[in-house]
Amino acid sequence: MLSAKSLFQEILDNDESFRLFCSIAASGESQGGWENGRIAALVPVSQRELAPKVARHGADEDKHGRIFNALLHKRGLDPAPVPPETDYTMLLERSGIGLAHDKLRRDEPLSEQDIVTYLSHSRVTEQRAAEQMALLTRHFGDHPDIGRAMRMISHDEDNHLAYCHEELLSLARAGQGRVIQRTLRECALAEIRVYRDVSLAVMANMGRILRWPEPKALALQAGIHAVYAYERLHGWRRMVTLAMPARRDAMGGPTPVAEAV
Numbered sequence: 481m482l483s484a485k486s487l488f489q490e491i492l493d494n495d496e497s498f499r500l501f502c503s504i505a506a507s508g509e510s511q512g513g514w515e516n517g518r519i520a521a522l523v524p525v526s527q528r529e530l531a532p533k534v535a536r537h538g539a540d541e542d543k544h545g546r547i548f549n550a551l552l553h554k555r556g557l558d559p560a561p562v563p564p565e566t567d568y569t570m571l572l573e574r575s576g577i578g579l580a581h582d583k584l585r586r587d588e589p590l591s592e593q594d595i596v597t598y599l600s601h602s603r604v605t606e607q608r609a610a611e612q613m614a615l616l617t618r619h620f621g622d623h624p625d626i627g628r629a630m631r632m633i634s635h636d637e638d639n640h641l642a643y644c645h646e647e648l649l650s651l652a653r654a655g656q657g658r659v660i661q662r663t664l665r666e667c668a669l670a671e672i673r674v675y676r677d678v679s680l681a682v683m684a685n686m687g688r689i690l691r692w693p694e695p696k697a698l699a700l701q702a703g704i705h706a707v708y709a710y711e712r713l714h715g716w717r718r719m720v721t722l723a724m725p726a727r728r729d730a731m732g733g734p735t736p737v738a739e740a741v
Contacts, residue, residue: 482699485619490690492626495557497689503560504567504682506548511569513542518584519598527595533643533731537602540636547629554625565681568674577601577670596648596656600663603644604671604719610637642725649722664720672716676708 491497516538523531552559564570572578578601579594590598613634621627621634652660680701687697707715 482696482703484615487700488616488619491686492620492623494690495555496560497686498555499552499557499560500685500689502548502552502557504562506545506552506559507562507567508569509541509548510545513538513540513545515569515579515581515584516541519579519590522584522588522590524589524592524595526592530595530647533647534598536731537640537643540640544633544636547633551626551629563681563685566678566685568678571674571678572601572605572671575670575674577667577674592656593659596651596659596663599644599648599651600660601667602640603648603664603722604667606637606641606644607719608671608675610634610641613637639727639730642727642730645722645725646728646730649724652722660722661720665716668716668719669712671719672708672711676704679704679707 491501516534520531520535520538523534549559573581579590579598583590583594613630617630617634621631623630648660648664683697683700683704686692687700692700
């Protein structure tokens with residue numbers, strides 16, 4: 481029987497599939513670190529108090545990239561080339577979601593609308609990240625090789641999601657509510673499409689490495705399409721609601737020092 485746990489266990493048990501998984505994850509986290517670092521440097525004066533929180537977000541993403549690379553190193557593996565069709569972060573940018581890298585490479589302050597775009601994009605993508613890490617932690621949080629890393633990253637993703645909720649609610653109270661809701665909806669509908677495409681690409685690559693029989697590969701494809709259909713019909717709404725989080729000021733304070741995994 482196919483399940484998330486059995487599927488990931490199969491990926492974990494094979495060096496080449498584990499190598500690809502960690503390489504894709506490390507690449508995406510490192511890209512997120514760069515984006516947040518640039519946004520922190522370009523925050524407008526009116527949002528100056530946000531800069532250290534964005535910087536900490538970026539530092540966390542960089543840390544996650546190092547964690548996935550450390551997991552590779554522990555198994556004596558080198559990073560694998562990341563197939564472009566599995567590059568979630570880049571495909572979101574090409575879909576016009578979030579802030580364009582061309583804008584982030586310029587040394588021009590961002591606008592308040594740019595901050596709304598950034599936080600809305602982050603609220604949607606951090607929802608996905610928090611859910612995925614919660615799933616992995618539930619099944620592999622006690623695993624001797626990856627458990628500690630999964631718990632650390634999951635905790636950080638929960639913090640990122642909480643901070644996005646809190647900051648967007650603050651902007652909504654300042655009169656940006658309608659713009660935020662419109663931007664969140666656009667981001668969510670684009671994200672679920674990109675997530676479907678990336679999931680199909682990742683599973684196709686894993687299938688080639690693990691030599692999955694055609695019925696198994698087709699079943700996984702059908703499952704991915706079924707998730708997309710649910711998210712397109714109703715599930716995207718969980719990504720656009722805003723509620724004050726239990727973790728207040730989740731990104732305040734100094735950036736924690738990364739621990740060894």
